[in-house]
Amino acid sequence: xxxxxxxxxxxxxxxxxxxxxxxxxxxxxxxxxxxxxxxxxxxxxxxxxxxxxxxxxxxxxxxxxxxxxxxxxxxxxxxxxxxxxxxxxxxxxxxxxxxxxxxxxxxxxxxxxxxxxxxxxxxxxxxxxxxxxxxxxxxxxxxxxxxxxxxxxxxxxxxxxxxxxxxxxxxxxxxxxxxxxxxxxxxxxxxxxxxxxxxxxxxxxxxxxxxxxxxxxxxxxxxxxxxxxxxxxxxxxxxxxxxxxxxxxxxxxxxxxxxxxxxxxxxxxxxxxxxxxxxxxxxxxxxxxxxxxxxxxxxxxxxxxxxxxxxxxxxxxxxxxxxxxxxxxxxxxxxxxxxxxxxxxxxxxxxxxxxxxxxxxxxxxxxxxxxxxxxxxxxx
Amino acid sequence: xxxxxxxxxxxxxxxxxxxxxxxxxxxxxxxxxxxxxxxxxxxxxxxxxxxxxxxxxxxxxxxxxxxxxxxxxxxxxxxxxxxxxxxxxxxxxxxxxxxxxxxxxxxxxxxxxxxxxxxxxxxxxxxxxxxxxxxxxxxxxxxxxxxxxxxxxxxxxxxxxxxxxxxxxxxxxxxxxxxxxxxxxxxxxxxxxxxxxxxxxxxxxxxxxxxxxxxxxxxxxxxxxxxxxxxxxxxxxxxxxxxxxxxxxxxxxxxxxxxxxxxxxx
Numbered sequence: 001x002x003x004x005x006x007x008x009x010x011x012x013x014x015x016x017x018x019x020x021x022x023x024x025x026x027x028x029x030x031x032x033x034x035x036x037x038x039x040x041x042x043x044x045x046x047x048x049x050x051x052x053x054x055x056x057x058x059x060x061x062x063x064x065x066x067x068x069x070x071x072x073x074x075x076x077x078x079x080x081x082x083x084x085x086x087x088x089x090x091x092x093x094x095x096x097x098x099x100x101x102x103x104x105x106x107x108x109x110x111x112x113x114x115x116x117x118x119x120x121x122x123x124x125x126x127x128x129x130x131x132x133x134x135x136x137x138x139x140x141x142x143x144x145x146x147x148x149x150x151x152x153x154x155x156x157x158x159x160x161x162x163x164x165x166x167x168x169x170x171x172x173x174x175x176x177x178x179x180x181x182x183x184x185x186x187x188x189x190x191x192x193x194x195x196x197x198x199x200x201x202x203x204x205x206x207x208x209x210x211x212x213x214x215x216x217x218x219x220x221x222x223x224x225x226x227x228x229x230x231x232x233x234x235x236x237x238x239x240x241x242x243x244x245x246x247x248x249x250x251x252x253x254x255x256x257x258x259x260x261x262x263x264x265x266x267x268x269x270x271x272x273x274x275x276x277x278x279x280x281x282x283x284x285x286x287x288x289x290x291x292x293x294x295x296x297x298x299x300x301x302x303x304x305x306x307x308x309x310x311x312x313x314x315x316x317x318x319x320x321x322x323x324x325x326x327x328x329x330x331x332x333x334x335x336x337x338x339x340x341x342x343x344x345x346x347x348x349x350x351x352x353x354x355x356x357x358x359x360x361x362x363x364x365x366x367x368x369x370x371x372x373x374x375x376x377x378x379x380x
Numbered sequence: 381x382x383x384x385x386x387x388x389x390x391x392x393x394x395x396x397x398x399x400x401x402x403x404x405x406x407x408x409x410x411x412x413x414x415x416x417x418x419x420x421x422x423x424x425x426x427x428x429x430x431x432x433x434x435x436x437x438x439x440x441x442x443x444x445x446x447x448x449x450x451x452x453x454x455x456x457x458x459x460x461x462x463x464x465x466x467x468x469x470x471x472x473x474x475x476x477x478x479x480x481x482x483x484x485x486x487x488x489x490x491x492x493x494x495x496x497x498x499x500x501x502x503x504x505x506x507x508x509x510x511x512x513x514x515x516x517x518x519x520x521x522x523x524x525x526x527x528x529x530x531x532x533x534x535x536x537x538x539x540x541x542x543x544x545x546x547x548x549x550x551x552x553x554x555x556x557x558x559x560x561x562x563x564x565x566x567x568x569x570x571x572x573x574x575x576x577x578x579x580x581x582x583x584x585x586x587x588x589x590x591x592x593x594x595x596x597x598x599x600x601x602x603x604x605x606x607x608x609x610x611x612x613x614x615x616x617x618x619x620x621x622x623x624x625x626x627x628x629x630x631x632x633x634x635x636x637x638x639x640x641x642x643x644x645x646x
Contacts (some may be wrong), residue, residue, distance in 0.1 A: 007574050010569065046570070224622040
């Protein structure tokens with residue numbers, strides 16, 4: 001159904017080789033220490049991976065949405081935390097490429113593509129998760145600037161060593177409804193009043209930096225407005241489909257890693273005189289896992305393909321995100337089960353994958369939100 | 381200055397080596413990779429290109445699917461590729477292969493400043509003969525087992541790796557160097573390279589193109605022109621499982637000495 005182009009086949013090979021050699025050896029360590037190796041983002045920038053959706057003139061090497069999916073899958077196969085960083089960066093890139101001024105694109109896309117600098121996506125707040133309309137952070141006009149105040153939580157690509165800039169969403173006109181009262185800003189980390197809050201201590205994807213961001217009288221020049229004043233909500237929503245497809249791809253990669261580990265272990269683990277792979281019960285598990293994974297990949301590639309064709313992809317992106325995230329959790333749980341007691345131990349990768357997969361049904365729109373989107377489309 | 385790098389697509393022997401019933405290697409059942417030493421040669425050439433902006437050409441002899449490997453090398457940064465591919469060249473041993481590759485290098489042309497890099501040996505045949513034979517047929521000075529290359533005006537200095545040390549050898553250009561994998565770690569392809577690799581020139585050199593070269597003769601190419609013939613192929617019998625001696629080093633040594641004494645070896 002989805003025959004890869006010759007370039008995509010080489011891309012998969014390249015990302016797989018890079019991930020296996022450079023990312024996989026550190027995945028376990030990254031999970032334990034939570035310290036993201038800075039040289040990985042530099043290496044990913046050197047290979048143009050961080051510029052996979054950035055025009056050439058800003059230092060990128062643009063390929064299409066299907067290619068993005070393929071690349072994220074390969075990274076996620078070796079390390080969910082790195083895949084999360086990668087997926088978020090592509091989301092940030094996409095928004096800046098679409099709405100940024102020439103100067104903004106040169107500066108921010110350039111620093112990501114050439115130096116491996118990361119951008120954070122600052123939408124979520126303690127009171128505004130699935131309901132982005134509940135935003136409390138304010139931006140008040142003051143001469144040639146806006147003064148930002150508020151606090152954001154669960155901000156990806158933001159940590160002690162990560163995040164050189166952030167896209168921050170704030171309310172510029174409380175009187176107007178969400179759709180026209182919210183504005184997006186590009187805020188440099190060095191801006192006074194841009195304060196790194198608590199680094200979240202998470203169940204999974206422990207290597208991916210996720211922090212609280214506090215904005216305290218943070219003065220941002222009007223040239224840092226991303227898009228137009230009052231268009232923040234549209235900008236936030238424009239990234240949704242792409243972001244959901246990216247997380248679906250991450251889920252496919254994690255599912256693949258869990259399945260690969262389960263197959264390898266079931267061939268090697270001998271009980272009652274035979275490898276457990278010879279038992280029908282295990283075979284059925286593996287067959288179910290592989291089938292779910294295949295379905296998840298096809299849904300994800302279809303959603304990406306629709307986006308490449310510029311066709312409406314909202315429902316398909318939600319279907320892909322919903323199904324792939326749930327499938328990855330089921331596959332990871334079964335992989336732990338197949339590993340038995342060893343699967344519960346940190347010596348085996350499936351223990352990490354199981355924890356890493358848990359966030360997939362929550363962030364970038366919970367499974368429940370995805371179902372609302374799908375149902376809304378069906379019933380309109 | 382240009383560097384022609386000779387590369388070979390070989391079966392990946394890191395996994396299971398598939399052998400057919402008749403004892404020959406089942407290449408179709410094994411993944412194809414670029415020979416490790418050849419990749420080191422490509423990387424060494426690309427490093428020189430980074431420093432001098434010279435041209436890097438990759439040259440391979442093999443069936444049509446070898447184009448995929450050449451495209452990947454173009455994605456790594458090589459400028460141009462040639463694939464020698466013809467039924468007449470099939471079944472060539474190292475003598476015939478080097479004859480044909482030398483003719484191809486004549487066709488491409490070797491200038492006064494140019495160099496030919498080869499991998500030391502291919503992991504499928506392990507002969508280490510093709511590179512040196514190409515040099516002989518082209519009357520080029522050669523250094524084998526290079527683990528370091530320094531390009532100077534009109535010459536190069538190579539660090540020739542030996543079992544118990546190394547030699548530093550200087551030779552004039554044009555010349556041929558066979559490279560060991562310690563020479564350089566191959567770079568990854570870049571996405572921008574991948575996007576360009578199918579628009580870079582790749583030329584297929586067939587029998588018709590090369591037949592007028594004096595090196596190409598029906599008696600010097602293909603199976604007929606190959607003085608060596610494979611008498612028999614077989615998988616070596618697997619060794620018995622060894623004995624692991626547990627305990628501290630001292631205990632293990634005592635146990636080992638006891639075993640060797642028991643067998644009257646010491």
